[in-house]
Amino acid sequence: MAHDNQTYTAFAGSHRVAMGDLATVATKAKAFLDQGESASILILDDETCRVVEVDFRGTADDVVQRLELAATKPEPRGPGRPKLGVVAREVTLLPRHWEWLNAQPGGASVALRKLVEEARRSNESKDRVRQAQETLYRFMSTLAGDEAGFEEASRALFAGDRKLFMALTRLWPKDIRDHAERLAISAFTPES
Secondary structure (H helix, E strand, O other): OOOOOOOEEEEEOOEEEEEEOHHHHHHHHHHHHHOOOOOOEEEEEOOOOOEEOOOOOOOHHHHHHHHHHHHHOOOOOOOEEHHHOEEOOOOOOOHHHHHHHHHOOOHHHHHHHHHHHHHHHHOHHHHHHHHHHHHHHHHHHHHOOOOOOHHHHHHHHHHOOHHHHHHHHOOOOHHHHHHHHHHHOOOOOOOO
């Protein structure tokens, strides 16, 4: 279906219903709904906290079969060299930038790839924290946007104030708070 180690979490309101791979989470969420529960189910990709759309019609097997079918659809191919992982996209630069890039050994593409790799290496820890903060904020916006202290917790998150963030999330329902705290592990620098 997706990456082998990719995990998901299902929530019904503020209650965590399931965690695990997508088929397992969808099956447990379907069983929850089949018990006559009226709360809507949100399934989140744990890596990004983006909502995953799942069609719960039919049996649990029908749900899983649709997920598997969707996962096997080939990605549309575009320009570039997709077998090598190279994708063509447009880059807009000033003429002096193009002149410099074209004068580099290997040309513009090689020079750009080297510059990107160097920037990735030098900013790796900052980028990891920023991405974790964005993921946590996406989770908070989706499930805790109406909770007490949400705005203050958001400000504490982006200010890097772990202590204040944890204090503010203490007011939230247990499953939401626990999930936010789990995501917060990567969202703050070690010194915060």
